[in-house]
Amino acid sequence: xxxxxxxxxxxxxxxxxxxxxxxxxxxxxxxxxxxxxxxxxxxxxxxxxxxxxxxxxxxxxxxxxxxxxxxxxxxxxxxxxxxxxxxxxxxxxxxxxxxxxxxxxxxxxxxxxxxxxxxxxxxxxxxxxxxxxxxxxxxxxxxxxxxxxxxxxxxxxxxxxxxxxxxxxxxxxxxxxxxxxxxxxxxxxxxxxxxxxxxxxxxxxxxxxxxxxxxxxxxxxxxxxxxxxxxxxxxxxxxxxxxxxxxxxxxxxxxxxxxxxxxxxxxxxxxxxxxxxxxxxxxxxxxxxxxxxxxxxxxxxxxxxxxxxxxxxxxxxxxxxxxxxxxxxxxxxxxxxxxxxxxxxxxxxxxxxxxxxxxxxxxxxxxxxxxxxxxxxxxxxxxxxxxxxxxxxxxxxxxxxxxxxxxxxxxxxxxx
Amino acid sequence: xxxxxxxxxxxxxxxxxxxxxxxxxxxxxxxxxxxxxxxxxxxxxxxxxxxxxxxxxxxxxxxxxxxxxxxxxxxxxxxxxxxxxxxxxxxxxxxxxxxxxxxxxxxxxxxxxxxxxxxxxxxxxxxxxxxxxxxxxxxxxxxxxxxxxxxxxxxxxxxxx
Ligand code: FES
Ligand SMILES: [Fe+2]
Numbered sequence: 001x002x003x004x005x006x007x008x009x010x011x012x013x014x015x016x017x018x019x020x021x022x023x024x025x026x027x028x029x030x031x032x033x034x035x036x037x038x039x040x041x042x043x044x045x046x047x048x049x050x051x052x053x054x055x056x057x058x059x060x061x062x063x064x065x066x067x068x069x070x071x072x073x074x075x076x077x078x079x080x081x082x083x084x085x086x087x088x089x090x091x092x093x094x095x096x097x098x099x100x101x102x103x104x105x106x107x108x109x110x111x112x113x114x115x116x117x118x119x120x121x122x123x124x125x126x127x128x129x130x131x132x133x134x135x136x137x138x139x140x141x142x143x144x145x146x147x148x149x150x151x152x153x154x155x156x157x158x159x160x161x162x163x164x165x166x167x168x169x170x171x172x173x174x175x176x177x178x179x180x181x182x183x184x185x186x187x188x189x190x191x192x193x194x195x196x197x198x199x200x201x202x203x204x205x206x207x208x209x210x211x212x213x214x215x216x217x218x219x220x221x222x223x224x225x226x227x228x229x230x231x232x233x234x235x236x237x238x239x240x241x242x243x244x245x246x247x248x249x250x251x252x253x254x255x256x257x258x259x260x261x262x263x264x265x266x267x268x269x270x271x272x273x274x275x276x277x278x279x280x281x282x283x284x285x286x287x288x289x290x291x292x293x294x295x296x297x298x299x300x301x302x303x304x305x306x307x308x309x310x311x312x313x314x315x316x317x318x319x320x321x322x323x324x325x326x327x328x329x330x331x332x333x334x335x336x337x338x339x340x341x342x343x344x345x346x347x348x349x350x351x352x353x354x355x356x357x358x359x360x361x362x363x364x365x366x367x368x369x370x371x372x373x374x375x376x377x378x379x380x381x382x383x384x385x386x387x388x389x390x391x392x393x394x395x396x397x398x399x400x401x402x403x404x405x406x407x408x409x410x411x412x413x414x415x416x
Numbered sequence: 417x418x419x420x421x422x423x424x425x426x427x428x429x430x431x432x433x434x435x436x437x438x439x440x441x442x443x444x445x446x447x448x449x450x451x452x453x454x455x456x457x458x459x460x461x462x463x464x465x466x467x468x469x470x471x472x473x474x475x476x477x478x479x480x481x482x483x484x485x486x487x488x489x490x491x492x493x494x495x496x497x498x499x500x501x502x503x504x505x506x507x508x509x510x511x512x513x514x515x516x517x518x519x520x521x522x523x524x525x526x527x528x529x530x531x532x533x534x535x536x537x538x539x540x541x542x543x544x545x546x547x548x549x550x551x552x553x554x555x556x557x558x559x560x561x562x563x564x565x566x567x568x569x570x571x572x573x574x575x576x577x
Contacts, residue, residue, distance in 0.1 A: 095465070189471060190471055190472055190473045191463070191466040191471040191472060191473025191474070192463060192465055192466060192471070192473070192567075193463060193473075193475060193569075194463070194567050194568040194569065195568065195569040195570075195571070195572065196568055196569065196570050196571070217496060219493070219494035219495075219496070220490055220494040220495065223494060270489060270493065270494070272482075272486045272489075273480070273481075273482025273483065273485050273486050274478070274479065274480050274482040274483035274486055276479065276483075277477075277483070277486075322568055327473045338472070342472045342473055342474075342477070343477060343479075345473045345474065345477070346474075346476065346477055349473075349475060350475055350569050350572055350573055351461065351475040351476045351572065351573035351574075353487070353490045353494070353495065356495055356496075356497060356572040356573075356574060357495060357496040357497075359572050360496055360497040360498055360572060361496065363498065364498070
């Protein structure tokens with residue numbers, strides 16, 4: 001049934017204009033939850049190494065719904081909705097747990113880690129009185145199970161049976177980059193950061209696709225030569241959806257720069273007193289120093305030199321999200337490599353020398369967009385189409401237009 | 417229990433250090449901030465979950481006074497953020513022990529943040545575990561570990577804790 005949302009005009013036929021209301025409108029947000037976060041798309045729910053033993057479980061989130069990611073007795077990883085079938089309580093409030101079963105504290109219905117209801121107190125009543133009807137079948141009242149797929153230790157879940165398998169979902173090129181980092185080696189979590197950002201969730205994946213801002217906003221990054229727009233780089237898109245992306249780049253020498261006269265914030269005279277947070281060693285078979293894989297709708301995994309992190313966006317309403325950082329390495333890392341990863345964490349996260357620029361400007365975005373829903377963003381860098389930029393060209397907002405190509409097809413019934 | 421005059425003097429010195437440190441941050445006199453640390457120091461802000469699970473990643477890590485100066489350079493010159501005032505409340509200051517010439521101390525810390533155009537809000541609640549050293553006759557941090565209960569931070573951490 002068409003609703004107001006379907007009648008609302010998009011400001012341009014193509015995606016070179018994005019209306020500000022998509023970043024604040026509550027009806028639009030509710031539809032995003034239904035069609036995107038609870039639709040046939042995959043959400044990141046954690047790393048398998050966070051629940052290493054049979055009987056381990058942890059809380060995670062899909063959309064706004066709490067889920068439990070579990071490793072059942074047979075070692076298999078699953079995910080269930082964290083809500084008791086009896087009266088709707090969140091069954092588990094602990095971040096991490098271990099046990100044979102999950103017991104709801106209210107009336108002590110118990111479930112096994114696959115979600116099957118295995119215990120109902122007073123099912124037959126007391127002294128022959130009361131109890132559940134004869135035809136009450138616990139098999140009908142298990143925890144809602146999600147579909148789960150684990151990609152070399154990264155766990156993804158979806159409510160929708162129709163979601164394609166992860167490899168097909170991402171497409172070959174993006175899959176290859178995701179599995180360059182999740183390459184089959186056992187993973188090890190090095191820590192977490194969590195922060196609230198008062199802005200719309202889409203700004204995060206857009207930012208991670210946006211190579212334009214990286215060389216302008218991030219003075220630290222460019223001043224210390226970690227990234228510049230003139231570096232050899234790649235912007236990849238999944239050619240079918242246009243909505244999964246990779247931004248990657250290879251560092252070149254500080255002096256070997258072009259286009260820096262347009263980078264007003266470039267400051268060449270800064271020097272670090274303690275260089276250890278930047279000291280990296282070559283770790284992969286290629287020379288890629290930054291690789292950002294952005295998966296629709298809102299999961300990012302980034303390699304920056306030896307720094308590896310998942311950046312997961314958890315939606316909290318139309319104008320707020322939580323950014324959950326999971327820092328990781330490989331279980332086989334030696335002490336030196338682990339220390340490098342830990343030191344580099346200074347660059348990113350909730351106090352990151354680079355990353356705070358992003359989360360701060362998102363709140364500037366909210367302030368501007370929320371009060372001006374009738375205005376539009378101009379997204380014309382690199383043209384107006386959704387084609388990926390030609391190889392090596394980083395000066396394009398094509399990936400953001402690509403995101404909205406899929407987004408509009410999912411979200412609005414009346415438009416193509 | 418405070419059992420001698422030395423202990424009272426130590427506690428006074430520690431409280432005085434915490435007060436001056438808070439004033440440095442809240443008065444926005446950050447140029448003085450590195451001077452609160454000895455040259456070979458360790459400064460960490462850690463989410464409590466990492467601390468409790470023994471995970472090594474910090475929110476902020478500096479392993480020398482140079483690292484502290486680097487963060488100051490970033491705050492003053494490279495980071496992009498909205499203007500704000502900080503307000504530190506340090507309570508329950510206690511000297512918990514001595515090791516060599518060092519004093520071990522801890523405190524409870526709450527930090528409020530005031531953004532322009534907004535009412536004051538709570539940024540975080542934390543505990544600090546510190547190692548203090550008389551260095552050139554001045555008490556300085558040899559180690560400062562701030563463990564943040566506030567796991568889901570309502571905002572970025574720009575200024576020192
Ligand atoms: S609400 Fe869970 S057992 Fe009653
Ligand atoms: Fe950025």
